[in-house]
Amino acid sequence: MRSARHQTSLENENSMRGMTDERVLVTGGAGYIGSHTIKQLLARGRKVVALDNLSAGHREMVLCDELVVVDVTDLDGLRQAFSRYRIGAVIHFAAHTAVGESVENPEKYYRNNLLGGLNVLRLMQERGIRTLIFSSSAAVYGEPRSIPIKEAHPAAPVNPYGRSKRMFEEILTDCGTAYGLQHVSLRYFNAAGSDEEGQIGERHEPETHLIPIVLEAAAGLRPHIEIYGTDYPTRDGTGVRDYIHVDDLARAHVAALEAVEDGYAAPVYNLGIGRGYTVHQVIDACRRVTGREIPVVEGPRRPGDPPALVADPERAMGDLDWRPRFTTLEPIVKTAWRWMQADGVRS
Ligand code: UFG
Secondary structure, eight states, rough: HHHHTTTTHHHHHHHHHHSSSSSEEETTTSSHHHHHHHHHHHHHHHHHEEOOOOOSOOOOGSSSSSSEEOOOOOOHHHHHHHSSSSSEEEEEOOOOHHHHHHOOOHHHHHHIIIIIHHHHHHHHHHTTTOEEEEEEGGGOOOSSSSSBBBBTTTOOOOSSSHHHHHHEEEEEHHHHHHHOOOEEEEOEEEEEETTTTTSSSSOOOOOOOOOHHHHHTTTSSSOOOEEESSSSSSTTSSSSEEEHHHHHHHHHHHHHHHHHHOOOOOSSEEEEESEEHHHHHHHHHHHHHOOOOOEEEEEETTTTTTTOOBBBBBHHHHHHHOOOOOHHHHHHHHHHHHHHHHHHHOO
């Protein structure tokens, strides 16, 4: 849909976007997906201001010239940040993201993910900013009834993290109706890998995600990788996930922003590669990439893990003129491994 309308004027339009004084404000800009998105925004000539409380993010991952250190739950601090810049649009990442922790401490999740988001919306309204891209999650689907998952699949989250994401999507729908807010929620499947150029990358403390954990085991930083469940109704009994490269995710944010600015984006897009890999397949890919032994221990299921989550990304590919460049697992793992080795040397 996009390419036909845009072919002739695309270059002009992009240089126009780059020429405006308005910045894109990226909350959670020092985090994993936020920092990669900033890199892609800069590559498109956009001016950016990052906002982060640095509780989980890292200052050195922020490649734009402005970083405001503030917590999204601090309305006054946020107001000061919003008043300092001319902001044309917001990409809202700032959130707590650990599913297990959200079960143990739901109040923390609702406070940060909902109150923080509401503060952002309040300030957008105060300053007449009408465009928001929201970092949502496949966690809104809960235990899916069918695979691959389309956006029309019922949302039935099974943990406070997923519920906080779903609730905020609904808040956006209401704000769209009431105030004319233009919004897009991007439901990510499993973000993986690191910046292709090796400038920035994934650094979670503590790390809970499969690929970096397996690579840490390969590097000898962990004694083994524990597989959470080998009795799922999947190809080899282990959990299936759709791993999407973080640069592809980041480019999808830029594409969604441009689409909503041009007035034709849908409210929700699934972002994955449309292909599922089991935990065993991930470990095998890591063995091939690293050439190392990776000791494995089989353990019980992790509570709340669905057997399989695989995206149907057709809507995003059709509307946003976007395609994942990484369409198989091994090249994704390669970028993660390269980053981990470089990052280990740095720290
Ligand atoms: N896994 C293991 N051992 C580990 C870690 C993970 O076997 O040490 C398995 C999990 O059981 C799952 C797969 O590897 O089958 C992927 O697990 P991750 O923790 O890497 O990712 P999740 O699929 O659990 O979570 C991701 C995002 C969440 C998001 C969720 C959507 O990290 O933010 O997808 O359901 F909410």
